[in-house]
Each structure stands twice: as structure tokens, then as C-alpha cells.
Amino acid sequence: MSLAPKLAFRNLFHDRLRLIATVIGIVFSIVLVTVQMGLYVSFERMVTVMIDHADADLWIVPRGTKCFEDPSLLDERERFRALSVAGVASAAPLVIGFAQWRTPSGGNTPIFMIGSDPRGAGLEPWNVVEGRADALAIPGAVAIDRSYFDRLETTRVGEYAEIGDQRVQVLAITNGIRSFTTTPYVFSSIERARAYTGTAANKASYFLVRVTPGANVMQVRDSLRARLPDTEVLTTAEFRERSANFWMFGTGAGFALFAGAMLGLIVGTVIVAQTLYSSTKDHLNEFATLRAIGSSGGYIHKVIIFQALLSALIGFCLASVIGWIVVLATADTALPVVITPLMTAALLVLTVLMCVVSAVAAIMKVTRIDPAMVFTR
Amino acid sequence: MTEPVIEAIDAVKFLGEGAGRVQALKGVSLAVGGGELTLLMGPSGSGKTTLLSILGCMLTPTSGTVRVGGRATADAGPEELAKIRRENIGFVFQSYHLFPTLNALDNVRLALDVRGENSHRAMQKSKEALARVGLALKMASYPSELSGGEQQRVAIARAIVSNPAILLADEPTAALDSENGHAIMEVLAEIAREQSRGVLVVTHDPRIVPFSDRIVSIEDGKIIGDKRPADGEARADKSGTAAAERTDKPSRKDRKRKP
Ligand SMILES: Nc1ncnc2c1ncn2[C@@H]1O[C@H](COP(=O)(O)OP(=O)(O)O)[C@@H](O)[C@H]1O
Numbered sequence: 001m002s003l004a005p006k007l008a009f010r011n012l013f014h015d016r017l018r019l020i021a022t023v024i025g026i027v028f029s030i031v032l033v034t035v036q037m038g039l040y041v042s043f044e045r046m047v048t049v050m051i052d053h054a055d056a057d058l059w060i061v062p063r064g065t066k067c068f069e070d071p072s073l074l075d076e077r078e079r080f081r082a083l084s085v086a087g088v089a090s091a092a093p094l095v096i097g098f099a100q101w102r103t104p105s106g107g108n109t110p111i112f113m114i115g116s117d118p119r120g121a122g123l124e125p126w127n128v129v130e131g132r133a134d135a136l137a138i139p140g141a142v143a144i145d146r147s148y149f150d151r152l153e154t155t156r157v158g159e160y161a162e163i164g165d166q167r168v169q170v171l172a173i174t175n176g177i178r179s180f181t182t183t184p185y186v187f188s189s190i191e192r193a194r195a196y197t198g199t200a201a202n203k204a205s206y207f208l209v210r211v212t213p214g215a216n217v218m219q220v221r222d223s224l225r226a227r228l229p230d231t232e233v234l235t236t237a238e239f240r241e242r243s244a245n246f247w248m249f250g251t252g253a254g255f256a257l258f259a260g261a262m263l264g265l266i267v268g269t270v271i272v273a274q275t276l277y278s279s280t281k282d283h284l285n286e287f288a289t290l291r292a293i294g295s296s297g298g299y300i301h302k303v304i305i306f307q308a309l310l311s312a313l314i315g316f317c318l319a320s321v322i323g324w325i326v327v328l329a330t331a332d333t334a335l336p337v338v339i340t341p342l343m344t345a346a347l348l349v350l351t352v353l354m355c356v357v358s359a360v361a362a363i364m365k366v367t368r369i370d371p372a373m374v375f376t377r
Numbered sequence: 378m379t380e381p382v383i384e385a386i387d388a389v390k391f392l393g394e395g396a397g398r399v400q401a402l403k404g405v406s407l408a409v410g411g412g413e414l415t416l417l418m419g420p421s422g423s424g425k426t427t428l429l430s431i432l433g434c435m436l437t438p439t440s441g442t443v444r445v446g447g448r449a450t451a452d453a454g455p456e457e458l459a460k461i462r463r464e465n466i467g468f469v470f471q472s473y474h475l476f477p478t479l480n481a482l483d484n485v486r487l488a489l490d491v492r493g494e495n496s497h498r499a500m501q502k503s504k505e506a507l508a509r510v511g512l513a514l515k516m517a518s519y520p521s522e523l524s525g526g527e528q529q530r531v532a533i534a535r536a537i538v539s540n541p542a543i544l545l546a547d548e549p550t551a552a553l554d555s556e557n558g559h560a561i562m563e564v565l566a567e568i569a570r571e572q573s574r575g576v577l578v579v580t581h582d583p584r585i586v587p588f589s590d591r592i593v594s595i596e597d598g599k600i601i602g603d604k605r606p607a608d609g610e611a612r613a614d615k616s617g618t619a620a621a622e623r624t625d626k627p628s629r630k631d632r633k634r635k636p
């Protein structure tokens with residue numbers, strides 16, 4: 001085996017303190033990037049969670065809708081028009097909007113209602129862990145999520161509360177349907193949601209269109225657009241993208257996360273470049289000796305790159321451990337940090353890239369090395 | 378002497394910049410061949426190291442020619458010079474320049490590794506080289522666990538393991554006591570004779586004179602003497618004090634035979 005990796009390894013471990021500094025730099029940087037990326041993924045998932053779980057091929061939305069949580073209203077007439085378009089199998093109304101939840105102890109807390117027809121296509125609660133989703137057909141039934149037990153002061157199926165002065169009973173409990181806005185989602189039938197949010201009986205927030213089997217979704221979309229000029233008709237993917245873009249970039253949240261990640265990378269690169277450079281300077285005598293005994297520039301670069309890669313690997317492993325701790329620690333919070341396999345791979349590539357870029361300064365230093373210095377030292 | 382292995386012709390070297398600019402070599406011609414041990418002697422600051430660096434393709438002369446194996450090195454860049462060193466020259470330094478984080482065997486192997494040799498055979502060669510300098514039992518020792526003399530032996534093993542045509546040593550015994558210095562010189566002399574390698578040793582240590590086949594004297598950047606002491610005479614003169622001063626006459630090599 002070539003001695004270059006061994007030399008790199010020994011150089012690295014020769015100065016423990018510097019190695020620790022290097023690794024801390026990498027870990028700090030990669031954990032920061034992980035958290036930012038994890039929040040980004042989590043945030044993106046969260047802002048589109050309703051769209052992802054709705055039973056729709058196409059969404060008929062009020063003109064100018066920016067995201068799912070941007071309620072304005074459509075008229076039922078549009079729904080009937082939509083139903084007359086060839087290829088439309090169903091168009092289920094969905095009502096969303098803010099309402100007030102009155103806790104059993106008498107406190108008030110804002111909630112976000114989602115009402116759809118429990119018998120038709122729409123947006124039913126998923127991940128039901130207690131009770132049943134189809135119980136929402138019972139008048140006054142609602143579904144809440146476990147994560148809002150504290151806020152809603154309700155912890156069991158069968159408990160009563162009030163929404164806008166009307167008595168409701170919790171008949172289903174879900175797990176993990178969480179809003180990034182921290183306002184709890186509450187599911188009910190569409191009629192009740194209209195009542196709680198003060199929406200007229202002939203109005204709805206969205207119409208969720210299913211196309212007939214075999215129909216071309218894009219063609220149906222285009223026909224609907226022609227037929228319903230006062231609305232917008234979007235495929236699920238289009239609505240999803242619009243919603244995500246609005247939250248990520250319309251609000252600056254995405255930019256903040258991106259800037260945080262960049263900052264992490266820059267700080268990490270600077271720290272690693274600095275320690276690698278000073279390590280190279282300390283071992284300059286050895287690199288000059290290598291050069292003197294006839295080593296090519298490439299061989300010396302290999303040693304430095306190995307040092308960088310080794311640091312990257314150590315840093316990445318430690319950062320992964322910390323990353324997982326962060327994931328576990330935030331799993332039950334409003335905005336959990338999510339790490340996907342793709343992200344892990346991307347982070348590894350990023351770490352390696354960061355360390356190799358950091359090696360450039362060191363490599364430039366040894367490239368200018370004068371082998372004759374070995375005679376005078 | 379057969380064909381010279383390395384040769385400097387009218388080498389001039391300026392070192393430093395501005396007010397500190399010094400003409401370290403003022404037109405030096407020297408050819409070193411295989412199979413003999415040549416001493417390059419002269420007072421401190423006379424240009425010995427500079428000449429060795431130029432012969433060893435570590436420095437390029439300001440003017441003049443350097444030939445290695447008959448090939449001129451004038452247009453070679455740093456990478457090509459490294460290649461010339463790799464293929465022809467072994468170096469031994471006053472301060473050993475071993476890698477403190479590698480053991481003796483790896484220090485020697487490194488010389489082959491930079492040449493792209495890292496097979497089992499390279500390991501074998503490295504062990505042989507260490508055995509030849511008398512360190513068969515210290516292969517796993519780190520430089521810090523070795524005496525100065527032993528460290529210099531490792532350095533010699535590293536220099537010869539790649540089987541270079543010539544070995545250049547800059548004051549290899551200067552950091553050693555006389556006993557160890559003596560032993561190192563014996564090793565170097567043996568290498569010159571048994572392996573028919575050229576060995577050029579820079580020194581201002583007269584104790585070394587008895588080991589030499591040829592003594593070149595340099596002063597103030599110019600060669601002022603080049604002689605071959607008769608074998609018996611040199612060997613007898615163990616104190617070696619005056620040897621360096623007794624400049625040439627009979628056996629002076631005609632280095633100017635080539636243009
Ligand atoms: N890098 C340098 N810059 C300027 N002058 C130098 C440099 N290296 C050596 N010199 C000068 O060149 C002359 C020859 O040096 P050197 O070859 O090292 O002598 P020696 O090895 O015989 O002691 C000396 O006067 C020395 O001061």
C-alpha cells in the first residue's frame with residue numbers, strides 16, 4: 001500500500017490539538033448545515049402537508065391564492081361548472097379558515113379548521129391513532145392532533161369543547177398532523193367547518209377535482225381553466241410548488257435557512273483551511289524533504305488531500321451522530337429537523353468538497369516549496 | 378573515472394536579493410563519477426552546499442550547465458528536476474530529515490513510494506537497505522528512539538534504496554560525535570566501493586579525509602584544489618588534519634576535456 005495515506009494519517013494525529021480544532025470546525029459547520037437543510041426539508045414538507053394528503057388530481061383555487069393557508073372563497077356555481085367539464089369525475093368542496101377553540105377550562109385559542117365531506121373525496125384526517133376518521137360525519141365531531149393536547153386542553157376521544165360557541169366532541173385523534181404556524185389544525189365535516197368559520201353555505205375555499213379514470217389530467221386542467229376563467233386550476237404538483245415557494249421564498253424563510261447553511265459552510269471551510277494550512281506549514285520541512293528525494297508535486301498533494309479527506313470523514317461521522325441527536329430531540333417539536341438519505345449523501349459530498357477546497361491554500365503553499373531548504377535546516 | 382554521473386560546467390550562482398545578494402559560486406566546474414568517494418571540502422560559507430544543491434538539481438545555476446547522466450538540465454522545470462533527482466540521485470543531509478511519525482522501515486520505503494514502488498518487493502528492498510547500513514534490528518524504531526548515528530544510517534538507507542547512480546551528502550557527520558561520524562563515513566565509503574556508486578560528501582571535517590578517493594577543495598565560490606591522495610597515504614593519516622590543505626598536482630583530473 002502507498003505510504004501517502006499513512007503519512008497523512010500520522011501528520012493528522014501527530015498534532016492532536018490541531019486535529020480537534022479541525023474536527024470541531026467541520027462538525028460545527030456540518031451540523032449547522034444539517035440543521036438548516038433539515039429545517040428546510042421539514043418546513044417544505046410541512047407547508048405542503050395538506051396538499052400532499054388531499055385526495056385530488058386538480059385544485060380549483062380562488063384567483064391569486066398564494067398557498068394552502070391563504071383562505072378566500074369560491075362559489076358553488078363554479079363547482080357545478082367544473083362538474084360539467086369532460087373528464088371531471090368529482091369536485092369536492094373544501095373549507096378552511098381560522099376559528100376559536102374554547103377549552104374546557106374556559107380559555108380561548110385560535111385554530112385552523114379543515115372541513116371536507118367525510119363521505120366524499122376531500123381531505124380527511126390521516127394517521128388516526130384513536131377514534132375513527134369517518135366519525136366526522138357525526139354532527140359536532142372533530143379530529144385533533146396529539147401534539148396539540150396541551151393547547152386544546154383535550155386529551156381523549158369523547159371529550160367536549162367549543163368552537164365559536166358551538167359544542168364539539170373529539171371523536172378522532174391523529175398523530176403528527178402539525179402546522180408550522182403552530183396554530184392547531186382541527187378537522188370537521190364541511191357543514192360544521194362553514195359554521196365555525198362563518199362561511200356561507202354556497203361557498204368553499206377549494207374544489208378538489210378527481211378526473212375520470214384514463215383522462216389526461218393536463219387536458220382536463222386546460223378545459224377547466226377555459227371553463228372557469230374567474231378561478232385558477234392547478235395540478236397538485238403546481239399547487240404544492242406554489243405553496244412551498246410562497247413560504248420558502250415569499251416570506252424569506254427559505255433564504256434565511258439558505259444563508260444559515262452558507263454561513264456554516266464558509267465558517268467550516270475557513271477553519272479547515274486554516275488548520276490544514278498551519279499543519280502543512282509545520283510539516284513543510286517534511287514536504288521539502290519529500291520534494292528533495294524526488295517526490296512529484298502530485299504525491300505531496302495526495303498527502304495533503306488525504307489529510308483533508310480524513311478530517312472530513314472524522315468530522316462527518318461526528319456530525320452525523322450530533323445530527324441524529326438533533327433529529328431525535330426535535331422530533332416532537334413544531335418544526336422537527338428532518339434528515340433524509342439523500343440529504344445525508346449530499347452532506348457527505350459537501351463535507352468532502354469543503355475539505356478539499358480547504359486544502360487548496362495548503363497545496364499552493366507546498367507548490368512553492370524550495371527543496372533546497374532541506375540543506376539549511 | 379568513467380563517464381561522469383553528474384557534472385557542473387562553469388556554474389555561477391547568485392543567492393539572495395538586493396543588498397543581501399551573494400555570488401555563492403563564481404564559475405565552478407566539477408564532474409563526479411561512479412565508484413568513488415569524493416570529498417568536497419572548504420571553509421564555512423565557501424559555497425559547498427550551493428554546489429551540492431546545483432549538482433543535485435535542487436537549485437538551478439544562474440549561469441553554466443548541469444548534466445546528469447550526460448543530459449543537460451537547463452530547461453527542466455521543478456517537476457522535471459524532481460524526476461531527475463528521483464531517477465539518479467540519493468541525498469543525505471546534515472540533520473537527517475527523517476519523518477518523525479514514521480518508523481525506520483517506512484522512512485526508507487518512502488523513497489520507493491515516491492517513485493511509485495509500493496509492492497512487497499519495495500518492502501524487501503527497504504529491509505535490505507536497512508540491513509546494509511547495519512540496522513536490521515531497528516527497523517520498527519521511530520527516529521526519536523534512535524541515536525544520531527542510527528538516524529543518519531536510516532537516512533543513508535533511504536538514499537540508497539532506490540539504487541541511485543550517485544549519493545550526495547551534505548555534512549553527514551557534522552551532527553555526530555567522532556565515533557559515530559567515523560562509522561557513517563565507513564558506510565558511505567563502502568557504498569562507493571561495493572556498489573560502484575558515486576558518492577560526493579561535503580564536509581569541513583578533516584577526520585573524514587582518510588575515507589576519500591578524491592578531495593576537491595572550494596573556497597570563496599571557486600574550486601582551488603582537486604587531488605587523489607595515494608591510498609596508503611590517506612589511510613595512514615588518521616588524524617587527517619593537513620589533508621585538505623595539501624592540494625592537487627599529480628592526479629588532478631582534467632575536467633575541461635569536454636566543452
Ligand atoms: N538563501 C541565501 N541567500 C543569500 N545568501 C546565501 C543563501 N544561502 C547561502 N548564501 C550565502 O552563499 C554563500 C555560500 O553558502 P553555502 O553554499 O551554504 O556555503 P557552505 O555550505 O560552504 O557553508 C555564503 O556566503 C552564504 O552566506
Ligand SMILES: [Mg+2]
Nearest residue numbers: 425426427547
Ligand atoms: Mg553548508
